[in-house]
Amino acid sequence: MSKYLPRIRLLALLALTLTGGAGVATADELTDLPLERLLDTEVVSAARFARQVTDAASAVTVLTAEDIRIFGLRTFGEVLDQMRGLHVSHSLDYVFLGARGIGGPQSLAGRVLLLIDGVPAVDNLYDQLYLGHDALIDVNLIDRIEYAPGGGSAMYGNNAFLGVINVVTQRGRDVDGVRASVSIGDWNERETRVSWGQRLPNGAEWLLSASVHANEALPSAEIGDLFDYSTAHDQRVFFKGQWEGFSLQAMSSQRKVLTDYRPDWYFTYLDRNELVSLGHDGQPAENWRSSLRLQAGRYAYRDGDDDTELGTARLANSGAWWSLDTQFGYDGLDGHRLVLGARARYDPVLSYDYIDYDGSRVRLNERRRSIGLSAEDEISLTPVWRATAGLRADRRSFSPWTWSPRAAMVWEPAPDWALKVSQGRATRFASTSERSFGQTPDLPDEQVTTSEGVAEYRREGLRVLGSVYRYRVADLVEPPPGASQIRGRGLELEAEWQWRGWLLRGSHAWQRTDINGEEPLQYAPRRVAKLQASVPLAGEALRASLALRHTGAYLNSNGRVPPRSLLDLTVVSRNALPGLDLRVGWRNLLNQRERSLDEFYYDPPTGRRQRSAWIELTGSFR
Numbered sequence: 001m002s003k004y005l006p007r008i009r010l011l012a013l014l015a016l017t018l019t020g021g022a023g024v025a026t027a028d029e030l031t032d033l034p035l036e037r038l039l040d041t042e043v044v045s046a047a048r049f050a051r052q053v054t055d056a057a058s059a060v061t062v063l064t065a066e067d068i069r070i071f072g073l074r075t076f077g078e079v080l081d082q083m084r085g086l087h088v089s090h091s092l093d094y095v096f097l098g099a100r101g102i103g104g105p106q107s108l109a110g111r112v113l114l115l116i117d118g119v120p121a122v123d124n125l126y127d128q129l130y131l132g133h134d135a136l137i138d139v140n141l142i143d144r145i146e147y148a149p150g151g152g153s154a155m156y157g158n159n160a161f162l163g164v165i166n167v168v169t170q171r172g173r174d175v176d177g178v179r180a181s182v183s184i185g186d187w188n189e190r191e192t193r194v195s196w197g198q199r200l201p202n203g204a205e206w207l208l209s210a211s212v213h214a215n216e217a218l219p220s221a222e223i224g225d226l227f228d229y230s231t232a233h234d235q236r237v238f239f240k241g242q243w244e245g246f247s248l249q250a251m252s253s254q255r256k257v258l259t260d261y262r263p264d265w266y267f268t269y270l271d272r273n274e275l276v277s278l279g280h281d282g283q284p285a286e287n288w289r290s291s292l293r294l295q296a297g298r299y300a301y302r303d304g305d306d307d308t309e310l311g312t313a314r315l316a317n318s319g320a321w322w323s324l325d326t327q328f329g330y331d332g333l334d335g336h337r338l339v340l341g342a343r344a345r346y347d348p349v350l351s352y353d354y355i356d357y358d359g360s361r362v363r364l365n366e367r368r369r370s371i372g373l374s375a376e377d378e379i380s381l382t383p384v385w386r387a388t389a390g391l392r393a394d395r396r397s398f399s400p401w402t403w404s405p406r407a408a409m410v411w412e413p414a415p416d417w418a419l420k421v422s423q424g425r426a427t428r429f430a431s432t433s434e435r436s437f438g439q440t441p442d443l444p445d446e447q448v449t450t451s452e453g454v455a456e457y458r459r460e461g462l463r464v465l466g467s468v469y470r471y472r473v474a475d476l477v478e479p480p481p482g483a484s485q486i487r488g489r490g491l492e493l494e495a496e497w498q499w500r501g502w503l504l505r506g507s508h509a510w511q512r513t514d515i516n517g518e519e520p521l522q523y524a525p526r527r528v529a530k531l532q533a534s535v536p537l538a539g540e541a542l543r544a545s546l547a548l549r550h551t552g553a554y555l556n557s558n559g560r561v562p563p564r565s566l567l568d569l570t571v572v573s574r575n576a577l578p579g580l581d582l583r584v585g586w587r588n589l590l591n592q593r594e595r596s597l598d599e600f601y602y603d604p605p606t607g608r609r610q611r612s613a614w615i616e617l618t619g620s621f622r
Contacts, residue, residue, distance in 0.1 A: 057388050057408035057420050058148035059084075059454045059467040061494065061507075065143050065170065070503075070534050070545045072570030072585035074614070077131035077220060079139055080165070083147050084494045084507035087528045087551050088131065088220075089596060093257070093269070095131040095219050096523075099162045100149060100469070101488045101513030104523025106557065111161035111428060113152065117169055117240075117249060119277045120159075123299035124319040124347050127159055127431040132219035133234045134255040136273045138211050140181070140193060141238055143170045149492075150469070151426030151450040154390035154406030157343065157372045161428045161448055162471070169240060169249075172197035172205030177622035183583075185614025187225055189215040204243035211236050217257045221587050222566070222594060224610030232257040250276045269303035287332030296322040298349075311357040319432070320349035335381075341374040352437040364437035370396040370429075386410045394427060398435075399445055402427040420454040430477045444475035465494045480515055480522075488513040501536040503545075520555055527552035527563075543572045561596045583616040 061084045073079045077095040081088045087098045091105040098104055099112045110127045113120065121136055122129060130136060145167050152160035175197030183191045190213070197207035217230035234255035241248045254272040279293040298320045305313040323345035330338045352364040376390035388408040395401045406424030413419070430443040452469040470489040490511035497504045506529075513524040527550065534545040550565045567589045576582035591611040 057410055057422050058150055058152075059420075059452070059456075059465055059492065059494075061147045063145050065174075067532075068139055068142060069583075070543055070570065070572055071532060071547050072545070072568070072572075072583055072614075073139055074585075075132055075220065076129075076135040076137065076139055079142070079145060080131065080147075081549055082530055082532065082547060083145075084530065085149060085490075085492050085509040085511070085528060086147065087525060089523055090220050090223055092223070092259075092597070093219060094128075094134070097129055097131060098523060098525075100471070100490060100509075101511045101521060101524035102162060102473075102486065104556070106522060110159050112163045112165055113156055113158075113160040115156075115164065115166040116251070116275070117277070118166065119249070119275065119293065119295055120323075121167075121273075121275055121297075122159060123273065124297070124321045124432065125299060125301070125317055125350065126433045130253070130271065130273065132255075133213055133215070133232065134219070134253060134271045134273075136236070136251055136253045136275060137167055137169065138193065138209060138236050138238065140211075141169050141195070141207075141209055143168045143174065149467075150422060150452055151404070151406065151424045151448055151471070154392045154404050154424055154426070155339075155341070155374055155376055157374075157392060157394055157404075158370075158396075158427065158429050161426050161446070162450075169238075170197070170207060171199070171240065171242065172207045173199040175207055175620075177620055179618065179620040181616055181618040183614055183616035185215075185221070186612040187216045187218055187221065189213075189218075189221070189614060191616075202243075204241070206241040207239070209236075209238045217259050221612045221614075222610060223597065224594065224612075230257070230259040245280050245282045247279045247281070248277070250274075266306040267303065268306075270301070272298075272300040274298045287330055289329040291325075291327045293325040294322070295325060296320075305357075307357070313357050314355045316351075316353040318349055318351045318353075319347065321345060321347040335379060337378040339374075339376045341372075343370075343372040345370045345372075347432075350432045350437060364439065366432070366435075366438040368397045368432070370394065384412045388422075390424075394429075396429050398441055399429055402445055402447075416457055416459050418454075418456045420456070421452070422454075423451050425449050428477070434477050443477050446473060446477050447475050448473045461498045463494075463496045465492075467492045483515040485517075486513060486515060486521060487517050501540070503532070503534040505533075506531045522555045522557065525552040525554040525563075541574055545570045545572070556596060558598055564592055564595070565590075566592060577617070579619050579621070581618045583618070585614050585616075587612045 063079060063083060068079060071082065073082065077088045080086050080097060085100060089096050089098060089104045096103055096105050096107065097112060102111055110122055110129050114122055114129050116137055145165065147163060147165050149163040152164040156164055175195050179195045181193045191211060193209065193211035195207065195209035199205035212235045214231065214233045216225055217232040232255060234253065236253045238251045239249065252274045254270065256270045258266065258268045260266050275297040277293055277295045279291065281291050284290050301317040303315045323343055325343045327339060327341040347368040350366045350368060354362045372392060372394045374390065374392040376388065379387045381387055390406045392404040393401055404425055404427050406422065408420060408422035411419045426448050428446040435441060435443060448471050450469065450471040452467055454465065454467045457464045468491050473486040476483060476486065488511065490509060492507065492509045494507040509528040510526065512526060513521040515521055529550040531548040534543060536543050547568045548565060551563065553563045554561055568585065568587050569589050570583065570585045573582040588611045591609045593609055
């Protein structure tokens with residue numbers, strides 16, 4: 001009976017949406033979202049207090065909730081894989097992010113910081129982002145997502161090494177009632193989601209959402225089917241409330257996977273992430289702004305290895321943390337915008353507990369404290385020249401004070417043009433996993449020095465951006481054999497055009513990442529290109545969107561992975577059925593081969609094809 005429960009839940013929720021979908025609450029159409037409005041969107045990740053995209057000293061890329069909807073993006077990894085210069089890779093269990101040539105399954109420590117509404121959202125054992133169906137946030141709750149590349153440690157601290165990603169979530173007013181959806185797809189995939197949100201007359205608003213998902217243990221549909229019997233179940237819960245400057249957020253995700261690698265060998269693992277944030281934003285005095293956040297999080301990893309010949313092995317890793325994060329902004333000085341920040345954090349639980357097949361047990365525990373202080377000043381030199389100077393100091397248990405400076409200059413020679421240059425240094429502390437839970441204490445603090453130049457042009461319906469960068473990573477925590485440093489350099493181009501509901505967006509990144517300036521780094525493609533096009537058909541009643549993702553050749557532990565281009569198609573229909581919206585998506589439409597996982601699959605040994613499709617119905621009612 002239990003194996004039919006997911007389908008029963010799907011049918012029950014479908015009946016609910018059919019009976020309650022008479023009043024559909026629609027989002028802004030693309031025709032109602034001109035590029036100028038997007039450019040006026042406040043960016044949270046490029047500076048601690050929000051500023052406009054065109055004011056930010058970074059080459060910021062923004063995707064909106066409408067982009068996620070019309071291109072059928074269903075996991076966090078799929079969203080990031082549409083953004084300039086980012087690429088994702090896969091193992092059989094997880095999805096990994098690469099930024100400017102660094103990242104992959106062999107890189108178990110993050111170098112891009114993820115923020116959810118400004119709150120750090122990486123685990124405290126591996127410093128990892130979770131991008132597949134194990135992600136902490138449901139992408140359908142994203143209002144917009146921002147990616148600001150470059151060393152951001154001057155304002156954000158650890159992990160803001162090669163960039164910052166900030167997710168801005170929706171509010172109660174964006175749902176304004178109940179929104180429910182059901183979907184099914186290849187690889188026995190099925191998902192159910194219910195969101196309930198409202199804004200009250202007194203200005204208070206809240207949003208509560210829950211989703212359950214299951215498939216054949218795939219972290220990404222691009223992998224295809226796994227083994228004879230593999231299943232995974234995951235669920236997410238999200239709450240967000242706001243009232244008179246106060247805010248409360250709580251989110252939780254859990255994914256459990258069961259896989260049989262052979263008939264007498266079963267392996268299970270579980271990831272669980274939890275995060276809560278209580279905050280207040282206000283204006284304590286004239287020209288002052290303040291932000292106070294009390295945050296806490298937990299992460300747990302469990303696995304079990306059942307082998308009829310060897311017996312059973314069990315691993316249980318756990319982490320818990322809390323922090324107090326404050327920022328104060330002051331603009332009372334003519335020509336200055338000053339931001340001061342401080343963060344104190346305590347990790348009371350960093351534990352490793354392993355029981356081997358023979359019953360022997362290893363337990364490791366440590367604790368960690370850290371403090372960070374930051375200051376940034378944006379100086380208006382003339383009406384067309386602005387300078388930004390920032391400095392961050394961090395101190396962590398087992399490490400001395402580190403200093404992360406950053407400086408930038410912005411020149412706007414004409415109303416449609418902005419030229420930006422920046423230079424900075426960022427720091428990454430070794431993760432608890434890299435320290436072997438205290439068994440390898442004498443690890444260095446990685447340092448990256450970055451330089452970047454950006455040119456941006458915008459006019460009605462058009463935006464063009466280009467950036468050139470270089471960086472050097474020294475004091476490597478876990479260097480490749482014989483490596484003393486990693487050097488990277490590259491050129492990124494991006495353009496976007498909107499006209500009467502039509503959307504065309506493309507980007508191309510040329511990058512070179514080498515060990516000691518000689519040998520190419522693994523999982524570092526030389527080219528990463530994206531092309532997205534969306535066309536309204538019959539007004540907004542029907543819309544078709546195509547997305548092309550190209551990743552150049554790169555090296556992995558098994559040898560050379562050839563270049564690959566994936567074409568995705570998504571068709572969206574409003575009111576396809578009374579009160580219901582329909583989305584249908586096809587991934588890897590041209591059925592290209594997957595070669596990056598050849599080391600795991602030997603039949604066939606020359607790559608696997610895995611075109612996939614899914615269908616989703618969504619209804620809203622008040």
